[in-house]
Amino acid sequence: MCSANTPFRGKEALGLKKIINDPATVVQDALRGLAAAHPDLLRLRADPPVVVRADAPVRGQVAVVSGGGSGHEPLHTGFVGPGMLDAAVPGPVFTSPTPDAVQAAIGEVDGGAGVLLLVKNYTGDVLNFETAAELAEADGIEVRTVLVDDDVAVRDSTHTAGRRGVGATVLVEKIAGAAAARGADVRRCAELAQRVVAQARSMGMALTAPTVPHVGEPSFELGAQEVEIGIGIHGEPGRSREPLGSAEEVVRRLLDPVLQDLPFETGDEVLLYTNSMGGTPQMELYLAHGIAERVLAEHGLTVRRRLVGPFTTSLEMQGMSLTLLKLDQELVDLWDSPVHTAALRW
Amino acid sequence: MCSANTPFRGKEALGLKKIINDPATVVQDALRGLAAAHPDLLRLRADPPVVVRADAPVRGQVAVVSGGGSGHEPLHTGFVGPGMLDAAVPGPVFTSPTPDAVQAAIGEVDGGAGVLLLVKNYTGDVLNFETAAELAEADGIEVRTVLVDDDVAVRDSTHTAGRRGVGATVLVEKIAGAAAARGADVRRCAELAQRVVAQARSMGMALTAPTVPHVGEPSFELGAQEVEIGIGIHGEPGRSREPLGSAEEVVRRLLDPVLQDLPFETGDEVLLYTNSMGGTPQMELYLAHGIAERVLAEHGLTVRRRLVGPFTTSLEMQGMSLTLLKLDQELVDLWDSPVHTAALRW
Amino acid sequence: MSCTADDVVAALRAGADVVAAHRGELVEMDREIGDADHGENMDRGFRAVMAKLDTSSPDTPAAALKLAATVLISSVGGASGPLYGTALLRAASAAGDAAELDGPAVAALLQSGLDGVVARGHAELGDKTMVDVLVPAAEAAGNAAEGGQDSAGVLRSAAQAAQEAAENTRPLVARKGRASYLGERSAGHVDPGARSTALLLGAFAESAGVRS
Amino acid sequence: MSCTADDVVAALRAGADVVAAHRGELVEMDREIGDADHGENMDRGFRAVMAKLDTSSPDTPAAALKLAATVLISSVGGASGPLYGTALLRAASAAGDAAELDGPAVAALLQSGLDGVVARGHAELGDKTMVDVLVPAAEAAGNAAEGGQDSAGVLRSAAQAAQEAAENTRPLVARKGRASYLGERSAGHVDPGARSTALLLGAFAESAGVRS
Ligand SMILES: Nc1ncnc2c1ncn2[C@@H]1O[C@H](COP(=O)(O)OP(=O)(O)O)[C@@H](O)[C@H]1O
Ligand SMILES: Nc1ncnc2c1ncn2[C@@H]1O[C@H](COP(=O)(O)OP(=O)(O)O)[C@@H](O)[C@H]1O
Ligand SMILES: [Mg+2]
Ligand SMILES: [Mg+2]
Ligand SMILES: [Mg+2]
Ligand SMILES: [Mg+2]
Secondary structure, three states: OHHHHOOOOOHHHHOOOOOOOOHHHHHHHHHHHHHHHOOOOEEEEOOOOEEEEOOOOOOOOOEEEEEEEEOOOOOOHHHEOOOOEOEEEEEEEOOOOOHHHHHHHHHHHOOOOOEEEEEEOOHHHHHHHHHHHHHHHHOOOOEEEEEEOOEOOOOOOOOOOOOOOOOHHHHHHHHHHHHHHOOOOHHHHHHHHHHHHHHEEEEEEEOOOOEOOOOOOEOOOOOOOEEEEOOOOOOOOOOEEEEOOOHHHHHHHHHHHHHHHOOOOOOOEEEEEEEEOOOOOHHHHHHHHHHHHHHHHHOOOEEEEEEEEOOOOOOOOOEEEEEEEEOOHHHHHHHHOOOEOOOOEO | OHHHHOOOOOHHHHOOOOOOOOHHHHHHHHHHHHHHHOOOOEEEEOOOOEEEEOOOOOOOOOEEEEEEEEOOOOOOHHHEOOOOEOEEEEEEEOOOOOHHHHHHHHHHHOOOOOEEEEEEOOHHHHHHHHHHHHHHHHOOOOEEEEEEOOEOOOOOOOOOOOOOOOOHHHHHHHHHHHHHHOOOOHHHHHHHHHHHHHHEEEEEEEOOOOEOOOOOOEOOOOOOOEEEEOOOOOOOOOOEEEEOOOHHHHHHHHHHHHHHHOOOOOOOEEEEEEEEOOOOOHHHHHHHHHHHHHHHHHOOOEEEEEEEEOOOOOOOOOEEEEEEEEOOHHHHHHHHOOOEOOOOEO | OOEOHHHHHHHHHHHHHHHHHOHHHHHHHHHHHOOOOHHHHHHHHHHHHHHHHHHOOOOOHHHHHHHHHHHHHOOOOOOHHHHHHHHHHHHHHHHOOOOOEOHHHHHHHHHHHHHHHHHHHOOOOOOOOOHHHHHHHHHHHHHHHHOOOOHHHHHHHHHHHHHHHHHOOOOOOOOOOHHHHHHHHHOOOOOHHHHHHHHHHHHHHHHHHHHO | OOEEHHHHHHHHHHHHHHHHHOHHHHHHHHHHHOOOOHHHHHHHHHHHHHHHHHHOOOOOHHHHHHHHHHHHHOOOOOOHHHHHHHHHHHHHHHHOOOOEEOHHHHHHHHHHHHHHHHHHHOOOOOOOOOHHHHHHHHHHHHHHHHOOOOHHHHHHHHHHHHHHHHHHOOOOOOOOOHHHHHHHHHOOOOOHHHHHHHHHHHHHHHHHHHHO
16 A cells, blocks of 8 residues: 555654644644633534534524634634634645535534635635535535635736735634624625725735645745745745845835735725734834834824734744735724634634 | 944844844834834833833722843733733843833832832842832832742752743733732732742743844754753753654653642642743644643643743744643632733733 | 456556655645645545545446545645546546446546546646646547557556646746746746646556556 | 042943953853843943943042943843942942042952942852952952052952953853853853953953053
């Protein structure tokens, strides 16, 4: 058998400097720790693994489900709980979960009011969630899917895979989850999610590359003062390599294309989300956030809400992304609604 | 003048791969970003910089103040707000703030009911806070100081500098802040803080070293599979260098001395705090947390409360620490009391 | 010679072996222009297919193909899982309940598989994906079948065309899949999915050749 | 020769220069057994002292020492700030309102400074701290004063003893300060605070020598 010829390469063989036992079980092992840490919030459904809100299914309420490859924590598993996700479907590291995992999640959380799937726009995620949605609909469950594609680093076109879903995902999950908690129907939840997608734009950069456990070496190589601009969150190389420059330059290089893309205009009220890719310390993140606030003020934008922290990460990658969401009062109210998850709580 | 002979070495000269403008202003720049991000919670008093609760001073309530070198964020600045700290005094990176900064903080937050200083046990912090306390008392303010010294990696003795304050600091700040919010007097707040110190023990390890901005090179060097066991949070080298091993081994190497030290005993109820040193991703942290829960169960301990995340960090250092606090009902109630800060909220 | 259920199972085993042997190479190729998991994904999927075949013995070519399809879909994840899964599902449908597949039948299977991938992933020729291999492979298979080749011969022609076609993806700029995010920087690398398709067709052809 | 307020100011300037020149060395020494900030701390402090001296002209030795003490306390942070600050504060007290300091007065200042550091930091001889330099320096100063040396001569003797004493901290295992966390691993490195004390005393002595 083939498995005998290719014993799984363990941590030592790979020379991995990570706090893990075995690259083959790293996702499950981490999920067990998550479940142990938050018994009040969530439970772990094993094989295929799905993280489910502790009190799911919530009868009569739209269930919001997201998922994707692991390694972006707290996205999505850290956002399971009242006011946000009913279930998160974690795939292998940086690899979409399979349709049966998504289908299992839908089965766990469907409370009879329909299920909203929030899917980051990557071919793998789109195809696997699509199949799951078909299977669930065949079971008589009403399923709506909203694709998140906010990354301005990727040129959009009908002839390409389209933009990636990055930072906006957290915002979409929060706002759709709040709408569901307030009793909105599945069509309305999907509309709101779609509105957030339409009004959000992101751009990221990396100072270092992540190392995927089963690969054992960094996903790309950078020079001592080189950064990847337009980085994704899967260790895929970015759009261009440039010298690092000052924090001021970094922030402007990220914000300029974001501001132009929607476009954001003088007088707009926005949510500014300053995200660490994982390995960037809080000191640098707040420093960049402060600059971003100043640059937005220069453009006549009013920052009404903020989110600062490592919420959309790429393992231990150092770097950051900036996401801007154009706000209106309804979105502000939904953003402010109570949320109780491992990673976001108010 | 001497300053002409030694122009400050800038970011480029140092070859620093960090999102900063200038090593000389990194702390202030980050504080500006913090203040911009959380106008509802806190304000920044400049020169010497102090982060103050937005509504300080709270009349008739004990003010809880902590501080220390920067680079450990969210400690302490991220814990300023109702239910936790009234002020945080951030020194330069890894360097204690000066007495006048601490004195300024005391002046900003004193509400007439006395001030509790929570100080990590490092010679620099102890001496600088001590001087500040003397100055404040000379101004007629009642000041109590509690030293946090929970690090079992350091052998305790009257002939040494004593144990370092590490992970327990967050727990002490939360519990003392909760007591103050409930109206306890300064003596009682200090007693509770002291009890947490007496009942908490920590141990940390590092996979990589942090790079202090003004230094420009890593604080220590490690081999490809080498880790520092008993690491502090200032880039000071640890107690010993050992091969990494599995996550299971890492967790046991940290927990064994912690369990023996107090000692923790079968039947004890504990708070388990699994801390990332900054650069360790959440996947690894939860994985380690899950193992720690299992090991504690083996020892007959009941984990009643948990905290998992990067709360006591050392810039971008990869690694983790485990802190165990023996609980009683009063401590559980204080832990559960509402808190509203940038980094902890419930 | 025609192709029986056992021949399909043997081909799948050969596919599993070639994927396992090239796991690292496919990861490395995907690391260069993707997210470093294609070898891992394919290996995980084909191991799962092998595990399933330990406990079930499909009795028609279609049953064997469908088994592989469903296992791949439920174990691979990523873009390649649903795409290879759909290809095999469509091939299974095309095979119907025939006990043996002759040359034209195998060529028809390949064409159905290709159609499934295009229906699912909307990639066109030149987008730098597995489609760039499947199109010439299906065409070569069709020609070989028309030329009277048996199933092994058809697969051999497909495999030969595939080998070259995979290499031809190197200069292309990706327009679909993860490599497309790299824009111009994706040129100069062979597409990992194109490579795995060529490897699989090669393994299938060799397996058929040995058994025929 | 005796030591006037201007001489103290000149000595502080010399101290600032030597600290600036050795900033990197002191950081590196502290990186090895501490937290890599001692050179940074001392440089920040002495720059602040220099800035203060740009706008104020102390008119007694005590006033100059007190100015330096308060500026160091409010600008250095870390362990060394309060310790050097206390040492200078105590020295200022010992200087009283004298306009000039002779040899015995300088020796007494050094002893007071040492006493202040010990009172504050509780370090004993052999703990691998600046105390290991201050003790032999103060002793040498006392002997020189007894032997009839003037202030420059007393400082020269103190500086010589300090130089050697700093080097002698190398084999010691630290029992105070951050290096103590390293246990046995602290041996084999000169204590950074010991080194900065020796550098400062050397600079003070040289400044006094040039001006006398
Ligand atoms: N839209 C598509 N149509 C056809 N093939 C595609 C498409 N998108 C991706 N692929 C193929 O999938 C391969 C990548 O597979 P894999 O790495 O396993 O998944 P992922 O890209 O999700 O990480 C690519 O090399 C390409 O050949
Ligand atoms: N208790 C003490 N008594 C005397 N000197 C001390 C004591 N603790 C530390 N020191 C001195 O302070 C020096 C370190 O100063 P510095 O690096 O500026 O502060 P920190 O240790 O807070 O980073 C040590 O090298 C040592 O000489
Ligand atoms: Mg993938
Ligand atoms: Mg220090
Ligand atoms: Mg891939
Ligand atoms: Mg130091």
